[in-house]
Amino acid sequence: MTTDFDPALLQRCAEGMTDGRLADADMQSLRHWWKPQRERAAELVELFAGLPIEAWSDAILSHRSHRHPWYDWLATKVTLREFATFMLENRYFPSFLLLVERVMQAQVCDVARDALQRNIDDERLPVPHADLMRRLMLALKAKAGDGLVLDSYPSLADRTLILHYGYYCDPWCLVGALFMIETMALHRMQKMNEGLRRLGLNEHELEFVSIHLTCDEHHAREWSECVIQPSVELQPQRRLAIAEGIAVALETMDRYLDDLVTRAASRRAAATTV
Secondary structure: OOOOOOHHHHHHHHHHOOOOOOOHHHHHHHHHHHHHHHHHOHHHHHHHHHOOHHHHHHHHHHOOOOOOHHHHHHHHOOOHHHHHHHHHOOOOOOOHHHHHHHHHHOOOOHHHHHHHHHHHHHOOOOOOHHHHHHHHHHHHHHHHOOOOOOOOOHHHHHHHHHHHHHHHOOHHHHHHHHHHHHHHHHHHHHHHHHHHHHOOOOOOOOHHHHHHHHHHHHHHHHHHHHHHHHHHHHOOOHHHHHHHHHHHHHHHHHHHHHHHHHHHHHHHHHHHHO
């Protein structure tokens, strides 16, 4: 199944988050994008919709994208310029705080609001984590030097558009996508930490990674136990949208990681033939 690829849509979605608004035509494009993504993930949606919520974390961690080979590439193989390109190509990844604030607006119980507020507060300690990520990105860009080529391609757009779709169109789908990201974060951060230290980044530059190595597991538990579980108990109809968000986030992430490995391997193969 193929989908139309409009690289400018991703940019417009990112720019629209400054005031939380998107043109009607772009809202229509997002919904058009969603339909085939949902169809591709239909079996996985059915799996999560049929599982008890307390089993969702294990199901996420058993998906192949959790320990995808790309993370081993990050830890042991990629060059500094490849790592910088990987990070900088995600320039339209939305602000985590803005996503959580959007989810907060949709909540139906105080226990969920309290948990999300704790998550928001954590994102600001000891300093705003967005500033720490900016520090890391600037360090990578400076060390990599000029001339990086930042591509835009369908799998990269898809793994990011799931978050924009949730933000603009369905906050309960966004709950599922963010829960998936938090649940899988530890392994991703461990491998990034290995790779970035191998490439010579220092403790100051890696503060974002160091903090998230210690907090993401706790956040994932809170999303499950304090946001998803009580919300679904109050409004059972929310279960399907959350399951859809998890499933589409997993499937789009898997295709994106596959492409990263394929692209890196192709670059090496081309270099050996020169």
